[in-house]
Amino acid sequence: MLQFFNVPRRDLLTFLAFSAVVLAMPLWLSPLGAAYPGLMQKFAIYAIFALGFNILFGLTGYLSFGHAAFVGVGSYTAVWSFKLLTMDVLPAMVFAVVVAGGFSLVIGYLSLRRSGIYFSILTLAFAQMCYSLAYSVLTPITNGETSLQLTLRDPRIIDTALAPRGEGLPSASILGHVFSGVEGFYFCAVMLIVGFFISQKIFSSPFGMMLRAIKSNQVRMNYTGFNTRPYALTAFVISGMYAGLAGALLAVTDPLAGAERMQWTASGEVVLMTILGGVGTLIGPVIGAWLIKYFENIFSAFNEQVLHRVFDWVPDGLEDIVVLITSKFVGEGWHLTLGLLFVLIVVFLPGGVMEGVRRIAGLFGRRGKPSSGAAMRVQPAE
Amino acid sequence: MEALLAQLLNGLDKGGAYALIALGLTLVFGTLGVVNFAHGALFMLGAFCAVAFRQLITLESITIDPDQLSPWGTPLEIKTPLAQTWFGEWGSFIVEYSVPLSIVFAIPVMLLIGIAMERGLIKHFYKRPHAEQILVTFGLAIVLQEVVKAIFGANPISQPMPSALQGAADVGSWLGLAPNMVTYPWWRLTYFVFSIGVLSAVFAFLRFTTFGMVVRAGMVDRETVGILGINIGRRFTIMFGIAAVVAGLAGVMYTPLVPPNYHLGMDFLVLSFVVVVVGGMGSLPGAVAAGFLLGILQSFASMNEVKSILPGIDQIIIYLTAVVILLVRPRGLLGRRGVMES
Amino acid sequence: MSVAEKNIVLHVADVHKHFGGLHALSDIDLEVEEGKTHAIIGPNGAGKSTLLNVIIGKLAPSKGAVVFDGQILTGKKPHEINQMGVVRVFQTPEIFPDLSVLQNVMTPAFAKRDGAYRANIWKPLEAETEIREEAEAILEDVGLHERRDVHAGALSRGDKRRMELAMCLIQHPRLLLLDEPTAGMSRHDTNTTIDLLKKIKARGMTKVIIEHDMHVVFSLADHISVLAGGRIIAEGAPNEVRGNPKVQEAYLGGAHDLGAHSK
Numbered sequence: 010m011l012q013f014f015n016v017p018r019r020d021l022l023t024f025l026a027f028s029a030v031v032l033a034m035p036l037w038l039s040p041l042g043a044a045y046p047g048l049m050q051k052f053a054i055y056a057i058f059a060l061g062f063n064i065l066f067g068l069t070g071y072l073s074f075g076h077a078a079f080v081g082v083g084s085y086t087a088v089w090s091f092k093l094l095t096m097d098v099l100p101a102m103v104f105a106v107v108v109a110g111g112f113s114l115v116i117g118y119l120s121l122r123r124s125g126i127y128f129s130i131l132t133l134a135f136a137q138m139c140y141s142l143a144y145s146v147l148t149p150i151t152n153g154e155t156s157l158q159l160t161l162r163d164p165r166i167i168d169t170a171l172a173p174r175g176e177g178l179p180s181a182s183i184l185g186h187v188f189s190g191v192e193g194f195y196f197c198a199v200m201l202i203v204g205f206f207i208s209q210k211i212f213s214s215p216f217g218m219m220l221r222a223i224k225s226n227q228v229r230m231n232y233t234g235f236n237t238r239p240y241a242l243t244a245f246v247i248s249g250m251y252a253g254l255a256g257a258l259l260a261v262t263d264p265l266a267g268a269e270r271m272q273w274t275a276s277g278e279v280v281l282m283t284i285l286g287g288v289g290t291l292i293g294p295v296i297g298a299w300l301i302k303y304f305e306n307i308f309s310a311f312n313e314q315v316l317h318r319v320f321d322w323v324p325d326g327l328e329d330i331v332v333l334i335t336s337k338f339v340g341e342g343w344h345l346t347l348g349l350l351f352v353l354i355v356v357f358l359p360g361g362v363m364e365g366v367r368r369i370a371g372l373f374g375r376r377g378k379p380s381s382g383a384a385m386r387v388q389p390a391e
Numbered sequence: 392m393e394a395l396l397a398q399l400l401n402g403l404d405k406g407g408a409y410a411l412i413a414l415g416l417t418l419v420f421g422t423l424g425v426v427n428f429a430h431g432a433l434f435m436l437g438a439f440c441a442v443a444f445r446q447l448i449t450l451e452s453i454t455i456d457p458d459q460l461s462p463w464g465t466p467l468e469i470k471t472p473l474a475q476t477w478f479g480e481w482g483s484f485i486v487e488y489s490v491p492l493s494i495v496f497a498i499p500v501m502l503l504i505g506i507a508m509e510r511g512l513i514k515h516f517y518k519r520p521h522a523e524q525i526l527v528t529f530g531l532a533i534v535l536q537e538v539v540k541a542i543f544g545a546n547p548i549s550q551p552m553p554s555a556l557q558g559a560a561d562v563g564s565w566l567g568l569a570p571n572m573v574t575y576p577w578w579r580l581t582y583f584v585f586s587i588g589v590l591s592a593v594f595a596f597l598r599f600t601t602f603g604m605v606v607r608a609g610m611v612d613r614e615t616v617g618i619l620g621i622n623i624g625r626r627f628t629i630m631f632g633i634a635a636v637v638a639g640l641a642g643v644m645y646t647p648l649v650p651p652n653y654h655l656g657m658d659f660l661v662l663s664f665v666v667v668v669v670g671g672m673g674s675l676p677g678a679v680a681a682g683f684l685l686g687i688l689q690s691f692a693s694m695n696e697v698k699s700i701l702p703g704i705d706q707i708i709i710y711l712t713a714v715v716i717l718l719v720r721p722r723g724l725l726g727r728r729g730v731m732e733s
Numbered sequence: 734m735s736v737a738e739k740n741i742v743l744h745v746a747d748v749h750k751h752f753g754g755l756h757a758l759s760d761i762d763l764e765v766e767e768g769k770t771h772a773i774i775g776p777n778g779a780g781k782s783t784l785l786n787v788i789i790g791k792l793a794p795s796k797g798a799v800v801f802d803g804q805i806l807t808g809k810k811p812h813e814i815n816q817m818g819v820v821r822v823f824q825t826p827e828i829f830p831d832l833s834v835l836q837n838v839m840t841p842a843f844a845k846r847d848g849a850y851r852a853n854i855w856k857p858l859e860a861e862t863e864i865r866e867e868a869e870a871i872l873e874d875v876g877l878h879e880r881r882d883v884h885a886g887a888l889s890r891g892d893k894r895r896m897e898l899a900m901c902l903i904q905h906p907r908l909l910l911l912d913e914p915t916a917g918m919s920r921h922d923t924n925t926t927i928d929l930l931k932k933i934k935a936r937g938m939t940k941v942i943i944e945h946d947m948h949v950v951f952s953l954a955d956h957i958s959v960l961a962g963g964r965i966i967a968e969g970a971p972n973e974v975r976g977n978p979k980v981q982e983a984y985l986g987g988a989h990d991l992g993a994h995s996k
Contacts, residue, residue, distance in 0.1 A: 017859045072522045119714070123721055126426055126521055130668050131717055134710035137661060141710075146703030207854075214854040215843050215861060218832070222840050225829035232827065234815030234844035234904070243852045273661060277529060284526060337541045345541065348533030355527040356515065 020213055027292070028202045035191070043303055046190035047262070051302050053197035054258045057204045059282040059294035061251020064211060065244045066280070067289035070224030074129050074276050075116070075136025079109040079249040081143065081271030083256025085150065088157045088266045095167040096179045098196070102257045109253020110246055112139075117245030121238055124227070133273055143268035156267035181261045193262050200258060204251060205295070211247070212291050220244055221289075281351055287363025296362050301347070308346060311339035393563065393572045398690045400562060404579040404648070406686020407586025411641035412659055413666040413678035414593060415634030421610040421673045422630045425513055426521050428528040431660025432535040433501065433635045437642025438651035439539055440500055442548050444493035448485055452476055488553050490647055497643045498636055505635025509628045532656060540653040547650035552578045578647050585644050589637060590679055596633075597675075606630055610673070665713040671726020681724055685709055740767040742939050743788070743908055748797035750783055750963075757783045758963045761797070765908070765956075770940045772950040775960035776984055781943045784960065785912055788941070789821055790814050801908065812849050818907030824916055826893040828900070830886030834877055837885045838868040838899045845904045868903060875899045875929060891922040898929065909933075911942045915949050927952060947984070951975065959983065 016024065030037075034052065038044040062076055083105035090101035120131040143151040151157055159178050168179070180187050188196065211217045223230050223237050230237045260266055269275070282301050287293025316332045316339070323331050338346045358365055416430045451470040459467040478485060485492060512531060516524045556577040563573030597603035609623050642651070649655070666685055670677030691697060693705035704711075716723060743765035750758040758780050765771045775781050786792040788799050790806040799806045801819055809817075829837050842864040847853065872878040875895040880888070885896060894914070901909060914930065915923040923946075930953055934940070944950045950957060950971070957974045959967040961983040967974055974980055 015855070015857060015860060017857055020857070070522070072525065119718060123717055126525070126672075127668065127717055127721060129525065130664055131714060133661060134665065134713045134717075138707045138710045138714075141706035142703050145706045210854050210857075213857045213859070215847075215856070215858055216852050216854045218836055218840060218858060219843070222829045222832060222836075225831040226827060229827040229829060231811040232815060232821055232823075233841045233900070234812050234849060236810075236812045236849035239850045240852070274657070280526065280529075341545075342537060342541055344533060345537035348530050348537055351530030352512070352527055352534060355523055355530060356512070359519075359523060 016209070017213060020209055023291070024206060024209060027205055027295075031198045031201055031205075032195070034194070034198065041303070043306060046194045048302070048306055049194045050197045050258070050262045052299050053194065053201040054255050054262070055279075055282065055298040055302055056295040057197075057201050057258070058252055058255035058279050059286070059298040060201075060204050060208045061248040061255070062279045063248075063283050063288065063290075063294040064208060064220075064251070065248035066283055067294070068211075068217060068220035068224060069241050069244050071121070071124070071241060071245070072129050072280070073120075073132040073245070073248075074273060074280070075132035075134075075139075076248065076252050076279055077273065077275035078116070078136035078139040078271045079113055079252035080256035080259070080275065081139065081266070081268065082112050083109045083253030084260045084266035084270055085143075085157060085256075086253070087257040087260035088159070088264055089150075091159060091165075091181070091260070091264055092163040093166065095165060096182050097167075097185075098181050098183050098257075098261045101181075101261065102200075102254060105257030105260075106250045106253045109256065110250045113246045113249020113252075114242070117242050117249065121241050121245060133276070136271060136273055136276060140268055140271040140273070143271060151266070151268060153268070156265050159264050181264060188261075197258050197262065200254065201295075204254065209291060216240075216243075224289075281347070283361075284359075285350070285354055285361050287361035290361075290363040293361050293363040300362070304346070305343060308339045308343040309341070312336075393568060394694070394696075395691075396563070396566075396568075397573050397575075398694055399687055400573070400575045401579075402687030402690030403683065404582040404586070404686075405689065406683035407583050408641050408645055408659070408682075409663060409666045409686050410679045410682025411586055411589060412638050412663040413670060413682045414590065414675060415638045416663055416667050417670070417673060417675055417678040418593075418634045418637075419631055420667070421675070422606055422627045423509075423513065423517060425516060426524045426528070427513070428525050428660060429508070429532040429535060430528075430634070430638060431656035431658070431663060432532040433505070433638040433656070434642040434645075434659050434663075435536060435539065435651065435653065435656030436504060437497055437501060437639025438646050438655055439543060439642075440497035440639060441490050441493040441550055441643045441646045442543060442651060444496045445486075445489040445550060448482075448489060490550050490552060490643065493643055494640060497639050501636045501639030502632045504639075505632035506628055508635070509631035513631065514624075514628075532660065536653045536656055543653070545653060547652040549650035550646035552647035556581055582644050582648065586641070589640055593633070593637060594675070602626060602629075662709055665709050667723075668713055669716045669723055671723025674723065674725040677723055677725030684724075685712060688712060739764075741765065742767045742802060743941065744800040745784075745788060746798050746800060748784075748787055748794045748799065750780075750787055750792065751795045756963055758787065758794075760964060761960075762965070763958055765939060765941055767939055768937045769955040770934055770942065770953055772942045772944055772954035772957045773960055774944050774947055774950050774957060777945065779960040779983075780963040781945070781960055782912070783963075785910065785943050789819070789910065812844075815844065815904075816849055818904075819910065820901045820904050820906035820908070821910045822894075822897055822901050822912060822914060824912040826890070826897045828885050828893055828897055830884070832885055833882050834872065834885050834888070834896055835865070835868055835881040837896055838872055838903055839864050841900045842867060842903045868899075871899045871903050872896075874902075874932065876925075891918055891926075894918070894922075894926065895929065898926075902933065905938075907939060909938055909940045911940060911944075913944055913946075914942065915944075915946055923949065 031053070034049050035044045038049065043049070058076075058080060062073070065076075066072055086105040086108040087098075087101040090104045094100060116132065116135045120128055120135065123131060144153055161178065165179075181193075182188060183196065211220075219230070219235065219240050222235075223240060227237055256266075256270065259270070278301070279298075282297035283294045284297065285300060286295065286297025313332060313336050316335055317328065320328050320331050320335070336342070354361060360367070412430065412434050415433070416427060419425055419427050419430065454469050454471070455466045456469055461467045476482075508531070512527065516527055559574040559576045560580055561570055561573075562575045562580075564570045566573075597607055605623065606626055609627070642655075645651075662685075666681045667678055669685060670679070670681030689705070689708055692701075692708040698705055741764045743763070745761055745763040748758055748761040749756070761784060763771070763773075773781060773784060783792065787794050788806070790799070790809050790811070793807050801817060804817065806814055806817075806819070815821075829840065832840070839858075839861070843851075846864070869878060869881065872881055875898060877892060877896055877899065880892070885893065888896060898914075911930075915926050918926065927949060930940075930942075934953065942950065942953065954971055957967075957969065957971055958965050959974060959977070959980050966983060967977045967980050969977075
């Protein structure tokens with residue numbers, strides 16, 4: 010067990026820096042106008058989702074288009090744990106991760122029998138099945154379109170055995186302590202840090218190298234004596250469990266679970282986060298998740314009045330035109346910006362933000378030190 | 392028996408739509424080797440060609456007649472549809488038959504959109520990994536649907552079918568069954584016939600023209616055809632345009648059946664990929680066969696008798712078929728071995 | 734050495750392979766002795782690749798069997814065959830282009846130590862000093878130690894081959910299969926590769942070399958089987974084979990000087 014904390018020095022520094030950045034979010038986000046708990050919780054939760062997805066897509070190269078299903082499964086499980094057992098978040102999270110892990114084991118086992126686009130289509134088909142069933146036949150479990158919610162009639166066996174029922178709907182708590190908004194964020198932040206630590210362990214382990222080798226040349230892996238399918242399946246299940254955890258945390262911060270969380274556009278979003286940040290890099294997916302959630306929040310809040318204020322300096326006649334055009338990209342039209350961003354990133358910067366950072370670092374390194382060997386060393390090692 | 396026949400018919404028009412979309416998808420994959428996640432968006436754009444055409448011809452010019460007064464005492468405004476101003480008596484006919492007539496409008500528009508897409512974006516992705524192709528076309532699909540949303544709004548816009556084609560055909564009586572036992576809406580029958588027509592046209596084009604021959608040869612072995620000194624690149628561009636037109640036409644004619652909204656393309660995309668996979672990646676006849684097969688299968692799955700045994704089957708039958716086919720016979724019904732198995 | 738003392742590791746027993754009506758291999762019977770280098774040579778189209786694929790279990794023989802150390806190889810998965818100690822060097826180098834040279838060589842060592850599957854995330858790669866040191870030593874042997882941190886995809890073709898050889902050697906295979914190890918190489922690279930293979934030979938590893946270029950084979954092999962038209966037409970020590978008129982006939986009707994470099 011001690012080996013678990015056997016972390017190389019460079020990784021330890023990265024980990025400490027990452028933890029500091031996450032925990033200090035309320036500080037550095039407030040000048041950016043994003044330091045309110047609801048949004049910061051989203052930052053943490055979607056970062057967990059993207060971190061997990063990256064373990065599959067980034068390391069093994071298997072592109073799943075169905076991971077949102079595991080988020081949905083996690084959410085449903087957590088809400089049911091709230092309804093049936095207790096409002097404590099710990100059992101809810103454990104159940105969510107286990108159940109999502111079970112789902113991903115079955116779906117992964119079947120989907121990994123194929124590779125390439127066939128794998129993508131299989132995961133997509135399974136996720137769409139989950140989504141369709143959640144809306145139709147499974148309504149007794151999922152409550153269909155109205156979403157699964159807490160009610161006053163929920164049994165909550167453990168809670169009611171320990172204390173009399175209070176008035177109104179209860180809130181999520183941990184060991185009897187009810188979360189306030191900021192505490193909810195810190196809880197999610199701690200989960201993100203734990204998730205990051207595990208992801209970091211995987212990246213720096215022989216197991217992580219095997220996964221990368223699978224992405225690089227699967228045939229070689231087989232002839233080298235590796236049974237690649239269980240490796241890929243392990244990665245699939247781990248990423249499914251991360252998604253389940255993210256789903257549970259969504260339910261913790263807002264005890265409600267709807268089928269739309271499982272829709273394939275939600276799966277597409279996590280792909281985008283990973284790509285935007287940098288596929289296969291440790292921190293990239295987290296950055297991608299933050300950027301997308303941040304801009305989603307900022308851009309979708311823009312309306313024409315705000316735009317008029319922003320473009321105040323533009324001559325009057327022109328201002329209306331500028332506002333008219335830009336208004337198509339913000340507010341309701343935020344997805345247009347997102348789509349464009351997606352295209353531009355894939356075309357010009359397939360390595361995402363992390364590749365951009367590396368290129369810039371390389372540029373400065375070369376300028377600072379004339380020898381190209383030095384420039385090589387400045388670049389973060391992958 | 393009658394119930395089965397009715398369900399079979401019900402599956403045909405949907406199958407026709409699936410076949411048309413899947414055909415274009417396969418054509419693009421087979422010729423260009425590109426996995427196009429924006430293909431559903433082309434179907435959606437086709438549908439909005441019909442919407443735009445109708446909005447265009449029903450634009451009204453307002454003239455003020457100073458001699459007459461409205462009940463409020465203001466000069467009377469006379470609204471005349473532009474179609475009538477331009478075409479006189481023909482105008483009302485054009486408005487009535489706006490959906491089928493917008494085919495004429497949609498063909499050049501879709502061809503241009505297709506060619507622009509291929510030249511502007513897709514062509515840079517021939518040599519890139521399939522995952523990146525999926526990603527860039529997925530992004531493009533989002534852009535296209537959001538542009539449509541920005542122009543036409545988020546609500547579905549229903550398109551009327553010509554009144555002559557409203558109502559249902561008594562197909563049962565044609566086959567010697569009792570009257571009104573098996574009926575099939577005229578428009579859906581039209582759609583089925585239309586889809587067969589377009590499919591035949593595409594196949595005939597590929598079969599009997601030199602252009603089609605080169606393209607088919609290129610699907611088998613691109614390099615050799617290139618070595619022969621044939622400019623395969625330009626032909627493939629046109630092929631992409633044709634695939635866009637086929638998807639667009641499928642969308643135009645589908646508008647009276649389902650009022651189009653901006654995410655129509657995404658709804659059909661997943662389905663059409665499933666169709667392509669079931670038919671076999673890269674197989675044109677496979678795509679068509681699987682399109683109709685899945686349309687009919689879906690129609691049977693939504694029968695109450697079936698649903699009572701397997702609840703929810705109508706919702707997932709398509710995906711279930713895809714999963715089973717992929718696991719049992721990964722190259723699909725008629726596909727070649729090893730395509731896309733990276 | 735008397736016949737009784739021979740220790741046969743690989744036995745290709747009476748193997749036939751047809752593709753439809755085409756007889757790619759007929760009546761192949763080979764015995765590979767432990768610690769020896771056994772070469773299979775023959776002109777293009779003689780059936781060498783088919784034979785290799787049958788030996789490695791990729792193709793099932795129409796008749797006969799391939800027995801390695803008492804076990805039949807046919808039908809086994811690639812990773813199972815590797816785990817038995819049969820390791821293959823490909824004709825076009827199969828490497829991990831996205832990993833560093835050092836990681837390329839370390840990866841196979843894990844398969845040897847941990848088996849076909851082990852999800853070990855506890856111990857970081859950097860703490861695996863034994864495997865690292867061994868990989869570095871082998872890289873030293875093949876002359877790639879200085880390039881150990883380079884992305885393998887950026888290596889030249891000759892370097893990729895040498896790295897692939899290192900990847901195979903780190904597994905200490907019981908049987909090493911080399912598929913045309915010098916195909917497409919320059920004269921210089923060919924000679925360094927031959928030197929390298931001689932160095933390995935000194936370690937007493939059992940090897941089967943499939944080769945078109947006879948120059949390579951005569952300086953390395955202990956035993957040569959000549960394949961032509963899907964049959965073994967001659968067999969024996971290099972000197973016996975060299976003088977065999979049937980072999981000379983198979984190679985360009987006897988006009989070809991077998992000692993010369995064929996490139």
